[in-house]
Amino acid sequence: MVMFATILMMSLLAVAACAAAFAAATRDESHSEAQPERRVVLDPPRFFASPAGKAAETPPVPVEVLLSQIERHVRLEQVAAEAYLDLPTRESLHSRTGSPLLH
Amino acid sequence: MASVQTDLLNGLSEEDRAGFLALGVPTRLASRQTLFRLGTEADRAYLVTRGRIALTLPLRIRGGEEEILVEETLPGETVGWSGLVPPHRFTLNAAAAIDSELLGFSRTSVLDHFAAHPAVGHTVTRNLAAVIGHRLQVFQTMWLREMQRVVEQRYS
Numbered sequence: 147m148v149m150f151a152t153i154l155m156m157s158l159l160a161v162a163a164c165a166a167a168f169a170a171a172t173r174d175e176s177h178s179e180a181q182p183e184r185r186v187v188l189d190p191p192r193f194f195a196s197p198a199g200k201a202a203e204t205p206p207v208p209v210e211v212l213l214s215q216i217e218r219h220v221r222l223e224q225v226a227a228e229a230y231l232d233l234p235t236r237e238s239l240h241s242r243t244g245s246p247l248l249h
Numbered sequence: 250m251a252s253v254q255t256d257l258l259n260g261l262s263e264e265d266r267a268g269f270l271a272l273g274v275p276t277r278l279a280s281r282q283t284l285f286r287l288g289t290e291a292d293r294a295y296l297v298t299r300g301r302i303a304l305t306l307p308l309r310i311r312g313g314e315e316e317i318l319v320e321e322t323l324p325g326e327t328v329g330w331s332g333l334v335p336p337h338r339f340t341l342n343a344a345a346a347i348d349s350e351l352l353g354f355s356r357t358s359v360l361d362h363f364a365a366h367p368a369v370g371h372t373v374t375r376n377l378a379a380v381i382g383h384r385l386q387v388f389q390t391m392w393l394r395e396m397q398r399v400v401e402q403r404y405s
Contacts, residue, residue: 169399206311209310209311209313211317212310212339213310213315213317216308216317216318217317217318220317220318220319221318223391223394223395224320224387225392226390226394227390227394228387229376230390231383231386231387231390235374239390239393239394240394241395248398
């Protein structure tokens with residue numbers, strides 16, 4: 147009887163130890179699952195476009211800014227044309243202005 | 250009104266200047282108010298006496314249409330020659346850039362005055378031709394400058 151009780155106690159202890167070990171192991175797994183998923187960052191598909199082409203793209207100028215630049219261009223061109231008519235020469239006909247549309 | 254200084258009346262006596270200016274009907278425009286629109290019938294020309302009139306043309310930008318400044322007329326300058334020159338249709342839009350005052354000269358009153366005073370008609374017409382000729386040369390020069398840039402961009 148004593149032997150039976152001893153074997154039973156030993157078995158219970160072994161089962162308890164296994165349960166504790168299993169619990170610890172499963173806790174580690176759930177912890178690791180909670181970590182943020184690692185993502186592999188890939189470059190966007192480029193096909194035949196070169197990366198340098200992307201750098202050449204410029205954001206569109208707002209229409210209000212464009213209108214202001216056109217207005218300034220017209221004024222400067224008018225002044226340049228008047229200057230040419232005051233003293234017509236080949237050089238003054240094609241003189242440069244500080245127009246924002248030409249730079 | 251005899252104090253208005255304008256190239257249009259160069260060479261006229263004070264009496265003739267006053268007589269011509271008396272034909273003008275004072276017109277007052279608030280800032281941004283339209284004087285005339287492109288394509289509409291032109292029955293009068295204007296002399297700017299105060300302020301500034303912006304002449305614009307429509308330009309297509311990104312699918313929309315925007316008014317682009319072509320020229321500004323200042324006190325002493327004329328605007329709306331189409332009122333005197335066939336086919337009597339305005340070829341630009343005109344609006345006050347700031348609060349402005351003008352004298353409006355109807356075609357019939359001007360032609361009647363010229364018929365009654367041929368010497369005045371001759372002088373004013375000659376002055377008008379000089380003003381129009383100068384503007385034509387300015388725009389011809391501006392056009393050539395733009396053409397030069399197009400050629401440089403395309404073929405250089």
